[in-house]
Amino acid sequence: MQGKIFMLTGAGISAESGLETYRSVTGIWQSHKMEEVATRDAFLRAPEKVWQFFALLKAAADKAVPNSAHRAIAASMLKCKEMNIPFFLVTQNIDTLHERALAEVGLPVSDCIAMHGRLSVSSCVKCRKSFNDPFIHFDSRGIDSNERVKHLAFFSELETLASVEHEKEHRLPLSPCCKDLLKPSVVLFGEEPQELNKCYSEVLGTSVFVAVGTSGKVAPANEFARWAVRLNSGVRTIFVNTDQSAASDTFKEFFTGPATEQVPFLISRLLS
Numbered sequence: 001m002q003g004k005i006f007m008l009t010g011a012g013i014s015a016e017s018g019l020e021t022y023r024s025v026t027g028i029w030q031s032h033k034m035e036e037v038a039t040r041d042a043f044l045r046a047p048e049k050v051w052q053f054f055a056l057l058k059a060a061a062d063k064a065v066p067n068s069a070h071r072a073i074a075a076s077m078l079k080c081k082e083m084n085i086p087f088f089l090v091t092q093n094i095d096t097l098h099e100r101a102l103a104e105v106g107l108p109v110s111d112c113i114a115m116h117g118r119l120s121v122s123s124c125v126k127c128r129k130s131f132n133d134p135f136i137h138f139d140s141r142g143i144d145s146n147e148r149v150k151h152l153a154f155f156s157e158l159e160t161l162a163s164v165e166h167e168k169e170h171r172l173p174l175s176p177c178c179k180d181l182l183k184p185s186v187v188l189f190g191e192e193p194q195e196l197n198k199c200y201s202e203v204l205g206t207s208v209f210v211a212v213g214t215s216g217k218v219a220p221a222n223e224f225a226r227w228a229v230r231l232n233s234g235v236r237t238i239f240v241n242t243d244q245s246a247a248s249d250t251f252k253e254f255f256t257g258p259a260t261e262q263v264p265f266l267i268s269r270l271l272s
């Protein structure tokens with residue numbers, strides 16, 4: 001009987017849905033300065049730059065659809081529920097493609113832990129209330145726009161913004177609750193990832209740890225595999241990537257190639 005599966009995914013799993021990864025030669029960090037658009041300080045210093053950056057990612061994510069890797073994972077999570085096999089999915093991605101694949105098979109969006117947050121949610125900087133936020137807010141020229149996304153995954157338990165007021169100076173979106181700034185509910189560098197305690201506690205009892213499409217460059221996500229080995233020296237550690245050089249020495253098994261080929265193949269082996 002298959003033991004507990006812990007799966008961590010990164011930007012590489014969404015590459016074949018047409019979304020840029022972060023550290024490839026054409027990656028997001030080649031065309032944007034992380035310290036200007038994706039850190040806590042950047043948001044305090046120039047929130048309009050952070051909003052314009054995430055508006056670009058949000059518009060791109062809205063045009064993408066889950067690929068066969070997202071869908072194979074969602075189908076296997078459904079099968080594991082029926083077979084009583086624990087399957088914990090945590091992603092570093094904010095594109096909500098896993099959540100959309102889960103919704104397609106009738107599983108709750110919350111069955112995927114998005115530890116770096118989601119592009120479909122924004123929060124009030126004052127009271128931290130979160131909202132489903134369908135607005136792009138800034139178009140690619142950095143001008144505020146009321147363009148709405150149509151395909152991102154939203155949460156039934158959150159209020160959905162029906163309209164947004166903008167402040168005068170930079171046309172930044174304001175929260176309906178406190179009339180203070182709204183912030184994209186994505187984890188900026190310098191902020192604590194979401195549901196971290198749950199991620200660490202879910203590593204306990206893992207029989208198979210799988211990392212898909214991640215360069216393992218960012219903590220604490222890149223610590224989970226080592227944690228799994230520390231808690232269970234017999235755990236299988238599997239690295240699914242087009243480039244195995246990114247694997248830390250923790251990983252002992254390698255499925256090399258695009259996620260849309262390797263993930264369905266790996267899952268068929270795990271669940272056969």
Ligand code: APR
Pocket residue numbers: 009010011012013015016021022023024027092093116212213214215216217218240241242243246257258259260
């Ligand atoms: N199939 C499988 N793996 C792929 C594919 C593919 N089609 N395309 C690229 N990859 C691999 C690359 O070889 C690389 O190892 O996906 C990985 C992507 O690495 P990064 O771009 O560093 O993305 P990620 O690991 O998710 O970054 C983690 O860093 O900037 C922050 O918050 C951001 O969540 C992100 C975090």
